[in-house]
Amino acid sequence: LAKTTQPISMDSYEGQEVNIxxxxxxxATNDYITWYQQFPSQGPRFIIQGYxxxxxxxxxSLFIPADRKSSTLSLPRVSLSDTAVYYCLVGDYQGGKLIxxxxxxxxxxx
Amino acid sequence: xxxxxxxxxxxxxxxxxxxxxRCDPISGHVSLYWYRQALGQGPEFLTYFNYEAxxxxxxLPNDRFSAERPEGSISTLTIQRTEQRDSxxxxxxSSRTAGGQGGELFFGEGSRLTVL
Numbered sequence: 025l026a027k028t029t030q031p032i033s034m035d036s037y038e039g040q041e042v043n044i045x046x047x048x049x050x051x052a053t054n055d056y057i058t059w060y061q062q063f064p065s066q067g068p069r070f071i072i073q074g075y076x077x078x079x080x081x082x083x084x085s086l087f088i089p090a091d092r093k094s095s096t097l098s099l100p101r102v103s104l105s106d107t108a109v110y111y112c113l114v115g116d117y118q119g120g121k122l123i124x125x126x127x128x129x130x131x132x133x134x
Numbered sequence: 135x136x137x138x139x140x141x142x143x144x145x146x147x148x149x150x151x152x153x154x155x156r157c158d159p160i161s162g163h164v165s166l167y168w169y170r171q172a173l174g175q176g177p178e179f180l181t182y183f184n185y186e187a188x189x190x191x192x193x194l195p196n197d198r199f200s201a202e203r204p205e206g207s208i209s210t211l212t213i214q215r216t217e218q219r220d221s222x223x224x225x226x227x228s229s230r231t232a233g234g235q236g237g238e239l240f241f242g243e244g245s246r247l248t249v250l
Contacts, residue, residue: 067242067243067244068177068241070238120190121167121179121182122182123179124177125176126175126176
């Protein structure tokens with residue numbers, strides 16, 4: 025299984041763009057990259073998923089370089105409500121256990 | 135149902151008692167996952183099912199923990215002879231597809247277990 029490494033914490037201010045990078049050096053060909061957001065006392069919530077290049081949805085963008093050994097979650101113009109823990113997961117598209125790492129605790133300040 | 139439902143939401147039990155935690159996934163979802171989460175930590179994988187088949191139980195801490203999903207829908211996580219170290223939030227998640235692709239996990243509210 026591909027192990028993921030993320031910064032433990034990050035600070036930002038409202039209105040800024042936040043980029044959280046995840047390393048997954050031993051990612052396998054069948055693996056997809058998925059990011060989740062978790063607020064205190066709630067279960068994780070899906071943000072975005074990708075395999076390569078760039079994926080964008082209404083809340084975030086995901087950048088994946090050609091070698092796929094890392095990925096970057098980009099949150100545009102964060103607000104206080106984006107304060108949460110963000111997890112990067114790497115999982116086999118054919119099935120398999122999905123492992124959460126320690127996550128990145130993002131704190132957005134006024 | 136509209137979302138993943140877990141019960142009980144809170145369970146307080148005495149050491150040595152058995153507990154059963156229930157998960158009702160989103161209707162039609164193929165995969166069902168169990169995680170355990172300690173305060174300040176990421177969810178820890180326990181086991182997962184595709185339909186009724188338990189695909190991986192490598193995350194179950196010891197043989198006091200077991201899980202089943204007999205009809206490919208509702209799942210029960212059972213902890214026998216509970217110990218204080220079993221105290222945690224137990225989270226269930228389901229996925230429309232099997233595995234990582236499109237494998238958006240939908241989590242329930244969790245069951246908080248406290249072992250006295």
